[in-house]
Amino acid sequence: MSDEHQRGAKKGEFCGIPGNPCECGNDYIKICEPGWSSHTFARLVKAKAGKFAFEKKYEAHHVMCVAPVSAEVIAKPAIEGVVKATKWCINNSDNMLAMPLWGHTVMWYCDITEDGGEIKDDSPAPPFANIPQHDWDHNCKQGYTWEIEQEAKKLADKLKEMGHKAQPKNLAGALNALSSRFKTTLATRGGRKGGTHKMFIDGASDSEWCHPFSMASDGKVTSKGFPVRSFDERVAKWIKRIAEAIKEG
Ligand SMILES: [Zn+2]
Ligand SMILES: [Zn+2]
Ligand SMILES: [Zn+2]
Numbered sequence: 001m002s003d004e005h006q007r008g009a010k011k012g013e014f015c016g017i018p019g020n021p022c023e024c025g026n027d028y029i030k031i032c033e034p035g036w037s038s039h040t041f042a043r044l045v046k047a048k049a050g051k052f053a054f055e056k057k058y059e060a061h062h063v064m065c066v067a068p069v070s071a072e073v074i075a076k077p078a079i080e081g082v083v084k085a086t087k088w089c090i091n092n093s094d095n096m097l098a099m100p101l102w103g104h105t106v107m108w109y110c111d112i113t114e115d116g117g118e119i120k121d122d123s124p125a126p127p128f129a130n131i132p133q134h135d136w137d138h139n140c141k142q143g144y145t146w147e148i149e150q151e152a153k154k155l156a157d158k159l160k161e162m163g164h165k166a167q168p169k170n171l172a173g174a175l176n177a178l179s180s181r182f183k184t185t186l187a188t189r190g191g192r193k194g195g196t197h198k199m200f201i202d203g204a205s206d207s208e209w210c211h212p213f214s215m216a217s218d219g220k221v222t223s224k225g226f227p228v229r230s231f232d233e234r235v236a237k238w239i240k241r242i243a244e245a246i247k248e249g
Contacts, residue, residue, distance in 0.1 A: 012084025042245035
């Protein structure tokens with residue numbers, strides 16, 4: 001998640017570095033600020049100097065992720081010419097998507113104070129309903145990042161085959177098409193099983209309740225115990241974490 005933003009590369013006109021802003025002037029966080037950015041949760045940080053808490057906002061997800069674009073496109077010597085000549089910025093708004101973390105969902109559905117918390121049964125859907133969670137199956141085996149890696153490899157191979165005929169518009173056009181396709185993919189995934197709200201509230205007897213929360217394809221979803229009625233550890237742990245952060249903050 002956030003560590004991917006330490007990476008990235010710039011080659012000629014091609015900007016693959018997340019920036020606030022990057023050389024193109026795009027701030028990858030601000031550029032995708034959603035209407036629900038005021039929904040935060042208290043996140044505890046355990047640093048050497050001591051514990052502290054901050055209000056965690058949405059996460060800014062690069063639809064075509066920084067690491068696979070760097071490794072499979074920017075770093076490939078065989079397509080260096082076309083990469084250098086292509087004016088494309090990884091932080092462009094069509095490649096950015098604001099996503100919640102599981103902590104945002106727990107915060108939305110639970111009353112949490114420094115003494116602990118419980119799930120509210122009457123919560124309406126959050127404004128970030130039907131967006132998968134950025135910390136669920138992003139980097140799992142054959143999860144979201146893996147899919148982007150495959151597409152980036154295919155694209156680089158295609159450009160290599162085109163040889164000197166490969167034009168900047170081929171690379172930029174293909175990347176834009178992939179951004180758009182994977183935004184749709186994530187929206188579709190967030191709507192699986194009737195969506196995140198339906199599954200958080202009534203998914204108890206559904207073994208696939210986690211599907212809308214996951215960034216991965218159907219077969220690669222990491223299953224977790226249903227949180228509401230059995231009040232599983234995953235929620236309890238997060239309530240504890242947020243409560244502790246409220247106490248610190
Ligand atoms: Zn991401
Ligand atoms: Zn990113
Ligand atoms: Zn840029």
